[in-house]
Amino acid sequence: MKYDIKTYNVIAQEGLDAFPEEKYTINQSDKPQALLIRSQDMHKTKFGTSVLAIARAGVGVNNIPLLEASANGTVVFNTPGSNANAVKELVVAMLILATRPVVASAAWAKKIAGADVSTQTEKGKNHFAGTELLGKTIGVIGLGAVGSRVARAAADLGMHVIGYDPYISVEHAWKLSNDIPRAEKLSELLQKSDYVTIHIPYTDENKDLINTEELNQMKENAVLLNYSRWGIVNEKAVVAALAQGKLRRYSTDFSSNEIINNEKIVITPHIGGTTLEAEVNGAKMAAQTLRKYLETGNIINSVNFPAVEMPFEAPLRLTLIHQNVPNMVGRITTILANDSLNIDNMINRSRGKIAYTMIDMSEISDEQLAKLRKELLNIPEVIRVRALKK
Structure with missing residues (x-):
């Protein structure tokens, strides 16, 4: 399948180029699978259940409603260190500006005029003495x-x-x-x-x-x-x-x-991370994080979900987002056992009230997979189920 990425704000082209055309489209769907944002206020921007992930090309995520995203099964990522x-x-x-009156002295020097500019400069410089770090x-x-x-x-x-x-x-x-x-x-x-x-x-x-x-x-x-x-x-x-x-x-x-x-x-007007290099770094890092999650289910740099990574070596991977309550893994694996399905590999991690489980298994028919997804979603505490094929 192709994933559609909806962007807000101006995202560096280097980041957008990280999405291969054979697997991704950009801003082509009313129901995108992921959002790539910078400063967009997502508290005022509705995102539907189709959105699997939101990546913020930057560090702060106070512009994203994390509780709403978690309840929706939407993983929120940021890009620590990019800026x-x-x-x-x-x-x-x-x-340096706190110790040396650079701005004031430059403004004063700019106003000097006349033939004795050099003399005026020498006389005036003592008014701008600073200290050292x-x-x-x-x-x-x-x-x-x-x-x-x-x-x-x-x-x-x-x-x-x-x-x-x-x-x-x-x-x-x-x-x-x-x-x-x-x-x-x-x-x-x-x-x-x-x-x-x-x-x-x-x-x-x-x-x-x-x-x-x-x-x-x-x-x-x-x-x-x-x-x-x-x-x-x-x-x-x-x-x-x-x-x-x-x-x-x-x-x-x-x-x-x-x-x-x-x-x-x-x-300063919130320019800490506003450099060409930082914007490129953030966009590329956000794109790579989204790709990893959408294509493999692995989670890194999430602010509302646990970090979970497991090599994707089996034909089929199930990912389940669910509430962090006792015996969830047992209930999930019981359903697979009742359907005579074998687990090749599995990992479960939690963060607060949210948990995430990945299960690798052999390939099954589309009919079996549809039945399995329905059974897993019938567990009241399960929020989202995805099936990824290698």
Whole structure:
């Protein structure tokens, strides 16, 4: 069969080219099997039961209704790390701009006119003295794909780095230098840092992670950067801390009415991952993830389903999305046994209230397969059944 991929926003052509024409069409059906999106608000965009998967060419998925997708049996993917270098480079730029008045000095120099331009420049430069990052301490909250890169870049600039991430993966922990100490508590990082930069996903648990109490623990005249997600920093508390002189500067990629037109706040319009390279990386990674799931049933980089991978070596593969309740595997395999069907290989994984089972078996007739799918879907807790042929 051919799968139709519906796209929203502008998706890099390199990503679309990853779908071979013999297996895929792009935006050719009213009932697509998958969606490839960037910033499209899926809370306001209805997607039907035909949609097996949604891939976000980027990291944040707050524009996707995850509970609705899970209930529909729709796997949601993101592309972690695809824009990590782009965000890192922007954070480094904002660190430098927080120490050196580059923009103001360039604007002043642009207005100089007359025969004594050189003399005026020399006299005026003292008004734009800055500080250096060398020897200063930066606290990096979140040591994942972006945070670990920022930590290494800051260390290369001669900064002392303190990391904090209670949920760091083994993969990212191995990539971090042993020279980068990690704080046991957030308060420890805040108390020691001249600069604090945030690189964690938004969750209900870390909403307003940086609030009045945390800001009061920071050094006088510290600089705070948020290039992670809106909602992690309480903006009212930041505005108050800036007014009181507790914070020297706040730089962020997320704007709101609370923080606009504040001389001590620098806002960029959500451009952290907006580079040509990052957009291509995200589109290609999203396309490859969709292909893997649609063609083999294997799940990687999902934000609402468990990671499940098994070599596809049998003629037929069944994939079942179901509620995570006791004895589901037993009920599924009993149906196969009653139909005298042998299982070649099987895997089952769960994530919260959702579970996913893949079963490899010998080829059966279309009539047998239709009967089997109907029997499996008659289990009340089963949400979706797919049959894939090698």
